[in-house]
Amino acid sequence: MPLNPVSRIRRFNRAVTTETGVLDQSFLGRGRPLGAARVLNAIGPAGRAVSDIRAFLDLDTGLLSRLLRSLEDEGLIDVAEDRKDKRRRFAVLTPEGHREYEAYEALSNDRAQALLDRHPHPEQLLAAMDLIASALGRDRIEIVEMDPDSPTAFHCLESYYAELATRLSAGYDPAKAARAGSEDMRPPRGQFLVALSDGLPSGCVGLKGTDKGYAEIKRLWVAPSARGLGLAKRLMSEVENHAREMGITTLRLDTNSALPEAAGLYQRLEWSEIDRFNDDPYPDLFFEKRV
Amino acid sequence: MPLNPVSRIRRFNRAVTTETGVLDQSFLGRGRPLGAARVLNAIGPAGRAVSDIRAFLDLDTGLLSRLLRSLEDEGLIDVAEDRKDKRRRFAVLTPEGHREYEAYEALSNDRAQALLDRHPHPEQLLAAMDLIASALGRDRIEIVEMDPDSPTAFHCLESYYAELATRLSAGYDPAKAARAGSEDMRPPRGQFLVALSDGLPSGCVGLKGTDKGYAEIKRLWVAPSARGLGLAKRLMSEVENHAREMGITTLRLDTNSALPEAAGLYQRLEWSEIDRFNDDPYPDLFFEKRV
DNA sequence: AAACTTACCTGACTAAAGTCAGGAAAAATA
DNA sequence: TATTTTTCCTGACTTTAGTCAGGTAAGTTT
Numbered sequence: 062m063p064l065n066p067v068s069r070i071r072r073f074n075r076a077v078t079t080e081t082g083v084l085d086q087s088f089l090g091r092g093r094p095l096g097a098a099r100v101l102n103a104i105g106p107a108g109r110a111v112s113d114i115r116a117f118l119d120l121d122t123g124l125l126s127r128l129l130r131s132l133e134d135e136g137l138i139d140v141a142e143d144r145k146d147k148r149r150r151f152a153v154l155t156p157e158g159h160r161e162y163e164a165y166e167a168l169s170n171d172r173a174q175a176l177l178d179r180h181p182h183p184e185q186l187l188a189a190m191d192l193i194a195s196a197l198g199r200d201r202i203e204i205v206e207m208d209p210d211s212p213t214a215f216h217c218l219e220s221y222y223a224e225l226a227t228r229l230s231a232g233y234d235p236a237k238a239a240r241a242g243s244e245d246m247r248p249p250r251g252q253f254l255v256a257l258s259d260g261l262p263s264g265c266v267g268l269k270g271t272d273k274g275y276a277e278i279k280r281l282w283v284a285p286s287a288r289g290l291g292l293a294k295r296l297m298s299e300v301e302n303h304a305r306e307m308g309i310t311t312l313r314l315d316t317n318s319a320l321p322e323a324a325g326l327y328q329r330l331e332w333s334e335i336d337r338f339n340d341d342p343y344p345d346l347f348f349e350k351r352v
Numbered sequence: 353m354p355l356n357p358v359s360r361i362r363r364f365n366r367a368v369t370t371e372t373g374v375l376d377q378s379f380l381g382r383g384r385p386l387g388a389a390r391v392l393n394a395i396g397p398a399g400r401a402v403s404d405i406r407a408f409l410d411l412d413t414g415l416l417s418r419l420l421r422s423l424e425d426e427g428l429i430d431v432a433e434d435r436k437d438k439r440r441r442f443a444v445l446t447p448e449g450h451r452e453y454e455a456y457e458a459l460s461n462d463r464a465q466a467l468l469d470r471h472p473h474p475e476q477l478l479a480a481m482d483l484i485a486s487a488l489g490r491d492r493i494e495i496v497e498m499d500p501d502s503p504t505a506f507h508c509l510e511s512y513y514a515e516l517a518t519r520l521s522a523g524y525d526p527a528k529a530a531r532a533g534s535e536d537m538r539p540p541r542g543q544f545l546v547a548l549s550d551g552l553p554s555g556c557v558g559l560k561g562t563d564k565g566y567a568e569i570k571r572l573w574v575a576p577s578a579r580g581l582g583l584a585k586r587l588m589s590e591v592e593n594h595a596r597e598m599g600i601t602t603l604r605l606d607t608n609s610a611l612p613e614a615a616g617l618y619q620r621l622e623w624s625e626i627d628r629f630n631d632d633p634y635p636d637l638f639f640e641k642r643v
Numbered sequence: 644a645a646a647c648t649t650a651c652c653t654g655a656c657t658a659a660a661g662t663c664a665g666g667a668a669a670a671a672t673a
Numbered sequence: 674t675a676t677t678t679t680t681c682c683t684g685a686c687t688t689t690a691g692t693c694a695g696g697t698a699a700g701t702t703t
Contacts, residue, residue, distance in 0.1 A: 064552050066478055070464035072550050073481035074375075076488040077368045084365075094689055112650065124691060126652055148650045148699045173361035180487050181580020187357055189480035190364035196471050197367040259363050261355050289472025385659055403680065415661060417682055439669045439680040 087168050091161070093135075100128045101154075101162055104138060108153035111140065137161050191286035195258050202258040202292060204299050209243040209253040209267060217255055217265035221282035229319050229343065237342060245269045251276065252303050256283075256292055263287040266296040268304055275311035275349075276304055281323065293326055305352045312352055315344030378459050382452070384426075391419045392445075392453055395429060399444035402431065428452050482577035486549050490581045493549040495590050500534040500544040500558060508546055508556035512573035520610050520634065528633060536560045542567065543594050547574075547583055554578040557587040559595055566602035566640075567595055572614065584617055596643045603643055606635030 064072065088098050103114045115125050129152060132138045137158035143149035154162055177183045195202075207214050225233035246253045250270030256263045264283040270276050278300060283292050304312055314332070316323045324346055328334075332348040355363065379389050394405045406416050420443060423429045428449035434440040445453055468474045486493075498505050516524035537544045541561030547554045555578060558570040569591060574583050595603055604626070607614045615637055619625075623639040 066468055066474065067461050067464045069478050069481060069552065070467060071460055072552055073485045074372065074460075074464075075550060076485035078372055080488045081365065081369055081372070096690070115650095121691060121693090122651060123653075123693080130652095146650085146700070150651070169362055169365075170358050173358045173365075176361060176487065177357055179490075183357065186483065186487055187360050189483045190360060192477065192480045193484065194364045194367035196467065196477055197371045259366060261360065261363055387660070406680095412661060412663090413681060414663080414683075421682095437670070437680085441681070 084169065084172055087172075088165065091164060096124075097128050097131055098165060100125070101132060101137060101158065102165055104152050104154060104158075104162075106154060106159065106162065108151060110143065111150045111152055114152065132158070188286065191261065191284075194261070195263060195284075195287040195290065198259055202256050202263060202287065202290070202295075204254050204256050204295060207253055207255045209246045213255055213257075213262050214253055214265065217262050217282055218280060220284065221265070221280055224282070225343075229317055231343070233343060245271070246279070249307075252300065254296060254299055254303075256287070256296060258287060261286075264292045264296055266300050268300050275313050276307075276309045278312055278314040281314075293323075294330065297326070297330055301350070301352050310351060312350045313338060314348050315339065315341060316346045316348070317344055318346055375460065375463055378463070379456065382455065387415075388419050388422055389456060391416070392423060392428060392449065393456055395443045395445060395449075395453075397445060397450065397453065399442060401434065402441045402443055405443065423449070479577065482552065482575075485552070486554060486575075486578040486581065489550055493547050493554060493578065493581070493583060493586075495545050495547050495586060498544055498546045500537045504546055504548075504553050505544055505556065508553050508573055509571060511575065512556070512571055515573070516634075520608055522634070524634060536562070537570065540598075543591065545587060545590055545594075547578070547587060549578060552577075555583045555587055557591050559591050566604050567598075567600045569603055569605040572605075584614075585621065588617070588621055592641070592643050601642060603641045604629060605639050606630065606632060607637045607639070608635055609637055 085095060088095060091098065093101075099118060100114060100120075103109060103117050109117075111125065111129065114120070115122060118125070120128070129138065129140055133140060136155060138152050138154055140150050140152045143151050177186070180186045209218075222233060222235045245251050246267040246269050252268040253265065254267075255265045262284070264281075264287060266281045267279040268276055269279050278297070281293060281296060283296075301312065313335070314327070315338075316327070318324065327348045330350075332350045335347050335349045337344075337347055376386060379386060382389065384392075390409060391405060391411075394400060394408050400408075402416065402420065405411070406413060409416070411419070420429065420431055424431060427446060429443050429445055431441050431443045434442050468477070471477045500509075513524060513526045536542050537558040537560050543559040544556065545558075546556045553575070555574040557572045560568040560570050562568060569588070572584060572587060574587075592603065605618070605623070606629075607618070609615065618639045621641075623641040626638050626640045628635075628638055
């Protein structure tokens with residue numbers, strides 16, 4: 062008989078557990094227990110504060126202390142005291158530690174690459190993985206402020222434009238839309254927020270300062286793999302809070318009726334529909350909110 | 353910057369590892385080490401041969417022996433000797449063991465259900481999981497003979513008809529197609545094979561015996577989540593081998609030009625295109641192969 | 644300045660997992 | 674029938690992981 066949904070999830074779990082088990086085995090092949098390998102990995106090329114490693118790997122202070130000592134004895138890391146706070150210690154990789162770190166990276170990367178290479182539709186596989194990783198890590202999505210000209214922000218905006226182009230019947234050409242200068246979405250006039258789900262850019266929103274007595278919300282976008290997790294709502298509430306802190310009292314935004322989920326969201330968040338307030342060719346719906 | 357493919361896979365691995373770690377923690381909550389819980393799980397309601405458990409969990413004989421003993425001491429299992437081969441032993445759950453097994457099942461199932469419940473598009477999530485599980489478990493797909501009237505075979509056929517209906521421009525109505533009686537796809541006249549990827553029906557093919565001096569290949573189907581893994585080729589080669597063993601020398605099949613990947617496969621497998629040999633309304637391409 | 648908190652270390656444990664050698668009984672093979 | 678192989682057991686380990694109770698030095702708070 063066909064499998065029911067719960068069985069399908071458990072089949073997935075089995076497949077993935079087997080896969081990670083194999084990777085762990087290959088990690089053990091480097092002659093070091095998994096715990097030590099994990100610590101080496103957590104330190105990484107940039108080095109890391111010991112307290113940070115402890116929080117990240119959820120290790121007991123005694124256990125981590127000993128693992129660090131064993132890595133130090135192997136000549137893979139150096140642990141020195143932090144200059145600012147002499148209680149704290151900071152671990153960095155030695156050149157040899159760097160090589161060892163790269164070897165572990167290579168094991169993981171090769172396995173990932175092999176999986177990609179042998180799959181007929183790598184893009185489909187990756188999309189499926191993004192979807193699942195977002196679903197599992199929903200509460201671990203963090204929202205960070207970024208420069209609107211940073212590569213990550215740029216990636217979000219590209220994805221946003223690409224989506225508009227497919228969803229608006231008239232298509233979408235960013236060059237024809239009213240330009241929102243990066244300057245206006247950067248402190249002190251505005252803000253640009255990006256949602257990162259364990260490093261993957263999964264959404265964004267911009268707060269654009271104007272000289273017209275209100276600020277605008279621009280470029281709200283959520284990646285397909287992260288939809289339905291309430292991320293748009295989180296982004297909006299963050300940006301509204303920030304506007305409030307900046308002393309802004311009126312917010313406006315425009316959107317298009319071809320994006321019904323967006324309009325629905327604004328209504329749920331108690332935005333009021335208002336008349337057209339600009340002559341941008343793409344939007345046909347306009348909202349305002351007092352914060 | 354946007355993540356590259358390998359980073360996306362590794363992000364997925366991290367998310368999934370965290371998730372399974374949480375499940376393991378909840379397993380520990382039942383006051384038994386993970387090793388013992390895993391053995392209990394491997395035994396299952398139907399019981400299992402000890403050598404089988406050992407191979408499945410890849411455990412040392414001494415270790416497994418002790419884990420079995422501890423479960424026995426807890427009153428959860430009985431280990432008795434196999435009647436046919438007195439060296440071997442067979443483990444079964446006691447009534448109490450059954451309850452404990454179900455408790456572990458409930459933990460897993462509840463977690464799976466919670467994941468489903470909180471996801472906005474459960475069907476999408478499940479499809480993504482099927483895809484990944486198939487990609488990871490590609491060499492673990494097994495092909496088994498089944499009765500063409502069994503529920504699993506029925507599920508495959510339903511999926512096959514549904515797909516034909518969407519892909520053929522004229523649609524597809526199984527009632528109008530030439531009936532292949534189950535009798536003809538069952539030994540001794542024929543055969544029906546199903547591909548199971550860790551329990552999930554992922555493909556099928558039928559060998560239909562006729563009285564016309566040849567046998568027919570029917571209903572070759574591969575689930576979307578398992579495409580590109582070479583499964584169709586495996587199914588075809590199995591069924592051709594079986595036909596050869598049955599003393600059949602000529603095989604025929606029909607297909608439709610709206611399914612180009614099927615026709616391509618037959619050509620690669622050295623089938624020759626022949627003239628129409630039946631008056632079924634749906635096919636427009638006909639092949640033959642001597643085995 | 645005293646009291647508290649934080650970050651880290653050490654020593655002394657325990658539990659779990661895993662390895663290895665040897666051995667008995669049963670089955671398969673020569 | 675003799676030999677080899679398979680299946681499982683036991684005892685004696687080691688390694689890894691993890692816990693807990695001090696203890697010291699450096700910051701922070703009162």
